[in-house]
Amino acid sequence: MIEGIIVKANSGFYYVKCDSGVIECRARGIFRKQKITPLVGDRVRISQTGDSGTVEEILPRKNSMIRPPVANIDILFIIVSTVEPEPNMLVIDKMIAAAEQKGIEPAVIVTKNDLKDGSDIVATYNKAGIKSFFASGITGEGIEELKSLICGHIGAFTGNSGVGKSTLLNRIDPSLSLSTGEISKKLGRGRHTTRLVELFETCGGYIADTPGFSSLDTFKFEPILKEDLQYVFREFEPYINKCRFTGCSHTKETGCAVLEALKNGEIAPSRHKSYCEMYEEAKNIKAWQLKK
Incomplete structure (x- = not known):
């Protein structure tokens, strides 16, 4: 064997x-x-x-995901472009939640900052305690930081088609020579140049390139019960046990410490908005659906 x-x-x-x-x-x-x-x-x-x-x-897995279909991942790099395609904060937050649920460290990497300022995206996720920074396969910005995160770990790149996953990987390791595609002006999104999940050994670790997507319902594949959802928003943690009522949903209750933190600017509005939308979806998920 x-x-x-x-x-x-x-x-x-x-x-x-x-x-x-x-x-x-x-x-x-x-x-x-x-x-x-x-x-x-x-x-x-x-x-x-x-x-x-x-x-x-x-052999026993420490984790696995269905989308992208990978196992034993240490870090999930969620690649987000400022334009072409436009960022979808709900999709980003669903991917982060899926990673958090599996014990995978999420990181939000923002591309195409030269075309449109993405400082608000980086600030939102750094505020939430999630590593986020700019990177460019063209200028080389952020490449050394990406390399340092890959070193000693198994990581995966995921994100919409056209955000520049393969371009970044080619800059990280030119020997990979991955094919890249242009944005469709008619559709406003990238063409799917990566067809398969493939793991490459580079920078003292492994990194997986995965097919892009044009839309994603993470809950369809990575369901999270509404009771557990609060725990995959790491910036909620200091406030969860400080609400006036037990079983608080953190959506509209009087005396909710999470809502108070939101009001005081300690939680980003886009993150709480995503949480509320995901909470409404999670209401329809039953515990038996999580059993395999």
């Missing part, structure tokens, strides 16, 4: 990086029966016959 990490998955083939190189594998049929899908980032044991192999065992 050989141990390795899945660095790419494509049409039922899994490419496992081992000490001897990358081995193309199929997965055992038992995984399908157990409704388990091997994911990029999985640590696995494989058997090898000739130049190909079989995924025999998936």
Whole structure:
């Protein structure tokens, strides 16, 4: 048995990086029966016959996500452009919530600051205790900070099509030579140049490039109960137990410490707005839906 990490998955083939190189594998049929899908980032044991192999065992995961479909991630880089496409704060906050729920550190990376000032976005997330900064694959701004975050970790880039994920990765490591696409002027969004999730070894760690999306309902894939939602907004933490009433939803109650913090400017209005919208969606999620 050989141990390795899945660095790419494509049409039922899994490419496992081992000490001897990358081995193309199929997965055992038992995984399908157990409704388990091997994911990029999985640590696995494989058997090898000739130049190909079989995924025999998936080692215990510390986390996994459905979108992007990755496992064992330390940090999720949410790439946001100031324009083309315009930022959607609700989508950003849903991705952050999904990461927080899985114990993955989120980071918001803002691109295209030369086209439109994105200081308000960076300030909003830094205020919430989430690392956020500008980066550019063209000028090199923020690239060294990205490299330092990748070092020693497994990370993944995610975000709308056209925000510049592949461009950033090419600047981080020019040897990757990832294809990039232009923004569609008619649609106002990027073309999907990345088709597969692929994990690259670089900067002393691993980073996954993932397909972009034009719209995303995170709750469809990463449901969070309304009772748990307050805990994935980290800036709420100092106030959660200070509300007048137990079971406070932090949306409209009298004596809510979160609403008081919002009023005092300690919580960003866009973050609380996202929380309220997500809370309304979460009302329809039942505990049995979270069971696999």
